[in-house]
Amino acid sequence: MTFNLPPGLALQKVDERIMTLNVGPQHPGSGHMRIIVQIDGDYIVACDPDPGYVHRGEEKMAEYRNYITNIPHLERPVIHDSCNVLYPYVLGAEELLGIEVPERAKYVRVIASELNRCIYIMYWLAIYGIFLGHSTMFMWPAGDRELLIDLMEKMTGARVTHAHFVPGGVRNDLPPNFEDVCLRQVNYFEKRIKEYAAVFYDNPILISRTRDTGILSRQDAIRYGTTGSVLRASGVDYDLRVKEPYDVYDELDVHTNVMKEGDSYARSRIPWLDMMESCNIIRQALQKMPKSGSVRVKLKPNPKTKGLESVYKRVESGRGSLGCYIVSDAKTEPYRVKLSVPSFRNLIALPNLLKGEKLGNMPSVYWSLNYWPVEADR
Amino acid sequence: MLKDLVTPENANVFVGKLGDILEKAIDKPLGYAINWGRIWSLWPVHIETACCSVEFGAASSPRYDVERFGIIEAFGSLRQCDLVVVQGTITRKMAPRLRLVYDQMPEPKYVIAMGACAITGGLYFDSYNVLPGIDGVIPVDVYVPGCPPRPETLIQGCMLLQEKIKRMKARKFV
Amino acid sequence: MSTETENPSADAKPEIKTPPAKPAANKPEPTPVELPAFEKSISDKIVEKFGDKVEVAFVKEDRVRINVDKENVHDVAEFIRDGLNYDHVESVSGVDYPQDNEIEVVYHIGSYTDSSLARQILVLATRAPRETNPIPGNDATRLPTLRDVFYSVEFHEREVFEMFGVFFEGHPDNRRLLLPEDWADLPPLRKDFAIKGR
Numbered sequence: 001m002t003f004n005l006p007p008g009l010a011l012q013k014v015d016e017r018i019m020t021l022n023v024g025p026q027h028p029g030s031g032h033m034r035i036i037v038q039i040d041g042d043y044i045v046a047c048d049p050d051p052g053y054v055h056r057g058e059e060k061m062a063e064y065r066n067y068i069t070n071i072p073h074l075e076r077p078v079i080h081d082s083c084n085v086l087y088p089y090v091l092g093a094e095e096l097l098g099i100e101v102p103e104r105a106k107y108v109r110v111i112a113s114e115l116n117r118c119i120y121i122m123y124w125l126a127i128y129g130i131f132l133g134h135s136t137m138f139m140w141p142a143g144d145r146e147l148l149i150d151l152m153e154k155m156t157g158a159r160v161t162h163a164h165f166v167p168g169g170v171r172n173d174l175p176p177n178f179e180d181v182c183l184r185q186v187n188y189f190e191k192r193i194k195e196y197a198a199v200f201y202d203n204p205i206l207i208s209r210t211r212d213t214g215i216l217s218r219q220d221a222i223r224y225g226t227t228g229s230v231l232r233a234s235g236v237d238y239d240l241r242v243k244e245p246y247d248v249y250d251e252l253d254v255h256t257n258v259m260k261e262g263d264s265y266a267r268s269r270i271p272w273l274d275m276m277e278s279c280n281i282i283r284q285a286l287q288k289m290p291k292s293g294s295v296r297v298k299l300k301p302n303p304k305t306k307g308l309e310s311v312y313k314r315v316e317s318g319r320g321s322l323g324c325y326i327v328s329d330a331k332t333e334p335y336r337v338k339l340s341v342p343s344f345r346n347l348i349a350l351p352n353l354l355k356g357e358k359l360g361n362m363p364s365v366y367w368s369l370n371y372w373p374v375e376a377d378r
Numbered sequence: 379m380l381k382d383l384v385t386p387e388n389a390n391v392f393v394g395k396l397g398d399i400l401e402k403a404i405d406k407p408l409g410y411a412i413n414w415g416r417i418w419s420l421w422p423v424h425i426e427t428a429c430c431s432v433e434f435g436a437a438s439s440p441r442y443d444v445e446r447f448g449i450i451e452a453f454g455s456l457r458q459c460d461l462v463v464v465q466g467t468i469t470r471k472m473a474p475r476l477r478l479v480y481d482q483m484p485e486p487k488y489v490i491a492m493g494a495c496a497i498t499g500g501l502y503f504d505s506y507n508v509l510p511g512i513d514g515v516i517p518v519d520v521y522v523p524g525c526p527p528r529p530e531t532l533i534q535g536c537m538l539l540q541e542k543i544k545r546m547k548a549r550k551f552v
Numbered sequence: 553m554s555t556e557t558e559n560p561s562a563d564a565k566p567e568i569k570t571p572p573a574k575p576a577a578n579k580p581e582p583t584p585v586e587l588p589a590f591e592k593s594i595s596d597k598i599v600e601k602f603g604d605k606v607e608v609a610f611v612k613e614d615r616v617r618i619n620v621d622k623e624n625v626h627d628v629a630e631f632i633r634d635g636l637n638y639d640h641v642e643s644v645s646g647v648d649y650p651q652d653n654e655i656e657v658v659y660h661i662g663s664y665t666d667s668s669l670a671r672q673i674l675v676l677a678t679r680a681p682r683e684t685n686p687i688p689g690n691d692a693t694r695l696p697t698l699r700d701v702f703y704s705v706e707f708h709e710r711e712v713f714e715m716f717g718v719f720f721e722g723h724p725d726n727r728r729l730l731l732p733e734d735w736a737d738l739p740p741l742r743k744d745f746a747i748k749g750r
Contacts, residue, residue, distance in 0.1 A: 145439070
């Protein structure tokens with residue numbers, strides 16, 4: 001009796017068994033990104049990320065706008081983290097233009113930056129819930145995020161696109177009574193996110209989906225040049241707020257959260273711990289902030305830089321260290337602006353993490369890298 | 379008498395006439411019923427093009443909860459969807475993919491252009507890689523302005539679309 | 553001139569020490585001539601090893617910039633990794649200089665493992681010749697890759713290749729990354745690529 005197997009099952013050679021699969025650009029996650037994976041059965045043998053679906057040419061556009069009009073479009077790569085993505089550009093422009101920032105403005109910046117970090121991480125956590133099929137994990141952070149968005153709206157006037165940092169300080173002073181409202185909201189927010197431990201982080205479903213998937217060793221994390229929560233989840237104690245404090249972070253007590261596991265679970269837990277640290281920092285900053293004073297140095301219209309100079313500034317954003325390299329040539333526009341974004345730096349870990357992983361683990365590994373495609377493409 | 383009228387030669391003409399009469403009789407109530415069904419079950423495709431997706435996500439969060447207006451959160455396959463919310467910038471690399479997604483959806487389908495970038499290119503009007511609006515790629519039903527639009531604005535845009543569907547001819551797609 | 557020559561010899565006398573201090577107090581701006589010591593030691597180590605093959609462009613607080621020819625950039629990068637404990641590249645940026653007919657590629661190198669270098673960024677810059685009519689990948693705009701020295705430059709160098717047309721010799725994967733697949737124009741971040749309406 002002869003029995004013919006269906007063609008797909010009869011293949012014995014490894015090369016013929018491998019199937020190429022396109023994931024994206026339309027996929028159930030957030031942001032546009034195509035991952036070309038080759039699978040053998042259920043296991044990924046090769047992975048080739050294909051970013052660039054939101055490449056908008058920010059760096060080219062920055063060469064045609066002056067130092068002030070660059071602000072609105074340079075915050076668009078990560079609008080839910082807009083203060084932090086603008087921060088290194090503003091610090092660099094201040095150094096090039098030779099501006100000294102008032103003390104109160106520095107504290108306002110730190111508060112805005114930390115609030116924005118929490119807003120970013122809450123959105124990230126919400127989408128992580130979608131990736132894992134955990135509806136409550138979407139609803140809770142997406143709802144609690146609005147508490148902080150209210151605060152930022154009070155402070156800057158916009159829900160997500162603040163454009164609040166300018167060379168020379170911040171655009172507006174804090175509204176009256178902001179400190180009390182901020183303290184109250186942040187305290188409630190911290191109480192609220194502590195409840196997440198029981199629902200998400202001790203949840204057996206989340207643990208089984210993320211524990212021991214996509215393990216990034218300490219050596220590899222350093223070699224790939226990853227940053228932020230990915231790096232700290234692999235056991236490297238590196239946070240720019242501690243290591244290279246900018247503005248007034250050297251006067252504040254910042255604690256760095258480090259985990260040694262290096263798997264998706266650690267990478268999903270570190271941002272949550274970072275949020276509690278941010279609440280601490282906001283409370284300290286509110287306490288130490290000068291109660292009155294100027295928040296902005298008035299600039300002349302179309303400020304010019306001195307000559308051919310370059311400056312590289314970096315800050316710790318919600319995703320990791322974010323650098324901005326500005327070259328100026330004594331004109332009102334910068335000669336070249338380069339954003340070295342953490343999403344792009346973490347992307348290199350993805351092909352190496354997915355190799356040998358099951359296809360079903362791909363979403364949890366991919367989103368745990370703290371990757372935001374719009375930022376990576378610029 | 380009816381037998382005399384209907385001969386094998388003109389039977390199809392007669393059936394066609396009868397169909398016309400029937401259609402005229404039940405077109406309005408049937409169309410209303412079909413449209414009513416479409417209005418309250420709009421399923422958006424999960425295609426998060428750019429930064430406006432943050433506000434789209436906020437619109438389905440507990441505070442804004444777009445689901446109470448009959449627009450269900452973006453989950454599921456695009457073969458079951460009938461609404462594309464173009465959330466922001468469409469680049470030259472993305473434009474063919476957007477058309478591909480649109481073409482794969484079953485009729486009827488509706489498009490909401492969300493944000494300034496999807497309408498005219500917005501802030502990126504002079505960028506080398508951004509399309510000046512998505513009108514050249516897919517037909518748009520409702521434009522929602524803003525950079526990014528607040529979730530309330532998006533909800534209003536969705537309600538405008540429902541209003542539009544109510545007045546549309548349902549028969550076109552039946 | 554005479555006071556300067558007297559100063560080192562008569563170092564014990566306080567009266568002679570004061571006159572050079574006074575002009576310094578009168579003009580407070582040019583005083584920070586003295587370079588930050590730790591950063592100076594880093595640049596000194598490189599200069600000691602490579603001599604006049606490298607040029608120290610500036611030594612600022614936390615930032616040291618080294619300009620190298622493209623023939624020596626690989627050796628210098630290897631020394632930076634092995635001799636100075638830098639371990640990853642944060643950013644690779646190209647800068648186009650049409651007036652010099654050159655494209656500059658700037659590596660910002662940092663360190664995670666050495667805690668004394670945590671604040672430091674070493675800026676390594678090199679230049680490639682620039683073509684007026686570029687054919688990316690097939691012209692003289694070439695540089696040796698640093699991917700075998702620092703693994704983290706892989707995607708960054710791909711980005712520089714498509715944005716400036718700098719081909720990295722020895723890079724395993726010189727493919728397009730961010731631009732559309734049918735991009736047939738000049739590399740967009742070169743200065744002669746004009747965006748519409750400007």
